Amino acid sequence: MALHFELVTPARLVRSDDVYMVVVPGTEGEEGVLEGHAPFMTTMRDGTLRIYKTDGAAPEEIQVQGGFAEVGDNGLTVLAEHVEG
Amino acid sequence: MASLKELKGRINSVKSTQKITKAKQMVAAAKLRKAQAAxxxxxxxxxxxxxxxxxxxxxxxxxxxxxxxxxxxxxxxxxxxxxxxxxxxxxxxxxxxxxxxxxxxxxxxxxxxxxxxxxxxxxxxxxxxxxxxxxxxxxxxxxxxxxxxxxxxxxxxxxxxxxxxxxxxxxxxxxxxxxxxxxxxxxxxxxxxxxxxxxxxxxxxxxxxxxxxxxxxxxxxxxxxxxxxxxxxxxxxxxxxxxxxMTAMDNATRNAGELINKLTIQYNRSRQAAITTELIEIIAGAEAL
Structure with a gap:
């Protein structure tokens, strides 16, 4: 079982993957999202999105600006205006 | 009636315009695909x-x-x-x-x-x-x-x-x-x-x-x-x-083609008319002798 994660910018769909956990830099604190997370929405600070492919693996880091995260039935969706890395 | 030389000039100029519109049409088609993908x-x-x-x-x-x-x-x-x-x-x-x-x-x-x-x-x-x-x-x-x-x-x-x-x-x-x-x-x-x-x-x-x-x-x-x-x-x-x-250039290319056809027919007719006149003159000259 894995978390479905999508990273979308205005210009394209950057990532669409099944991962173990994503750490989202929310405006009110970092939030680790695992599979089965309750639905929620948060705006994001400009910061680093950390993606853990598997449990305990080294995280992949993506710089995100102007982000917004949404957790719903079909996983985590991050809408970001600018993405680096 | 335009002279043969003038007609030839016009045909050539329309032909080069047609080349431009055709090129622009193809460029637009390629760009359209990109724009649609975006x-x-x-x-x-x-x-x-x-x-x-x-x-x-x-x-x-x-x-x-x-x-x-x-x-x-x-x-x-x-x-x-x-x-x-x-x-x-x-x-x-x-x-x-x-x-x-x-x-x-x-x-x-x-x-x-x-x-x-x-x-x-x-x-x-x-x-x-x-x-x-x-x-x-x-x-x-x-x-x-x-x-x-x-x-x-x-x-x-x-x-x-x-x-x-x-x-x-x-x-x-x-x-x-x-x-x-x-x-x-x-x-x-x-x-x-x-x-x-x-x-x-x-x-x-x-x-x-x-x-x-x-x-x-x-x-x-x-x-x-x-x-x-x-x-x-x-x-x-x-x-x-x-x-x-793309649509506009397609139309322009087609119009240019039509114009070229029309001008070519006109050119051929004038040429034929000139030849006929020349022949009549020669025959008339020969008969007068």
Whole structure:
């Protein structure tokens, strides 16, 4: 079982993957999202999105600006205006 | 009757024009594919954002304390028309259709006693609008330096618009662009962008936690929504421009072909007539001996 994660910018769909956990830099604190997370929405600070492919693996880091995260039935969706890395 | 030499010159000049229109048509076809792909790629983001806005809208009621971008200034006097054109011509009636619909709207608003202002994007269309509303053009956004207007341009346009809005320069903004239906059909469209029209509320889904609360998220998302709308319009415009260009150049190429045929027939007839006259003269001369 894995978390479905999508990273979308205005210009394209950057990532669409099944991962173990994503750490989202929310405006009110970092939030680790695992599979089965309750639905929620948060705006994001400009910061680093950390993606853990598997449990305990080294995280992949993506710089995100102007982000917004949404957790719903079909996983985590991050809408970001600018993405680096 | 034009001389043979003149006719030949004209045929050659039409032929070289045809070569240009044909080349432009092929370029437009290639660019159209790219523009369509870009428009396609932008859809997931716009769709998601609209969905989020929808679910937020169902939770928040618009009131006095709502962000100004959503609630409006409380007045409806000064209307800003944002007209998005292209920088290049050779695309048929593409630009003039957009300008025409903007001017029609301007006249309608003026008829209702409103003040109309213009914000022009792109180089084409400036002249026409300035001729009729010389003092109403408050700003022009230059896109000549970039090859294709992208999200950065949309961000800058949105920032300028929001700044003007915060200064109280206008109450309502409309965006004019050409909606891409197909390579053959582009529809000049106008949408209200400020205040942001309340997104359609999604029917109540599961209970969702908001962080920070709904109002704050909405306030943060509104400018982003505005940028996305403008970006979407720019993309539609690009695809439309290339589509219109392709159709116009196809027509031009065909017209040039017809003209060449007509001129060639005329050329052959004149040549034949000249030969016949010469023959008659020779025969007449021989008989006279």
């Amino acid at each position: 428009a396609e790629a932008a859809r997931p983001y716009a769709g998601r954002l609209a969905a989020v806005m929808g679910s937020l809208a169902s939770k928040v009621t618009v009131s006095e304390s709502s962000p100004k971008l959503l609630a409006g200034t409380g007045k409806d006097q000064v209307h800003l028309l944002v007209v998005a054109n292209s920088d290049k011509g050779l695309c048929g009636a593409f630009n003039s259709n957009i300008v025409k619909s903007a001017l029609a709207k301007a006249r309608e608003l003026e008829g209702q006693g409103k003040t109309v202002l213009f914000y022009l994007v792109g180089r084409k269309g400036r002249a026409v609008i300035r001729r009729q509303y010389a003092n109403a053009v408050i700003a022009m956004f230059d896109t000549t330096e970039v090859r294709e207007p992208g999200y950065e341009e949309a961000e800058r346009i949105a920032a300028e618009l929001v700044a003007l809005y915060d200064e109280g320069k206008f109450d309502v903004a409309h965006l004019f662009f050409s909606e891409f239906k197909s390579a053959l059909a582009q529809v000049p469209t106008d949408v209200q962008i400020i205040p942001v029209p309340a997104p359609k509320a999604a029917e109540g889904g599961a209970a969702v936690d908001y962080e920070p609360e709904e109002e704050a998220i909405l306030a943060a998302l509104l400018p982003r929504y505005l940028r996305t709308r403008i970006f979407g319009a720019l993309l539609e415009n690009q695809a439309s421009e290339q589509g219109a260009s």
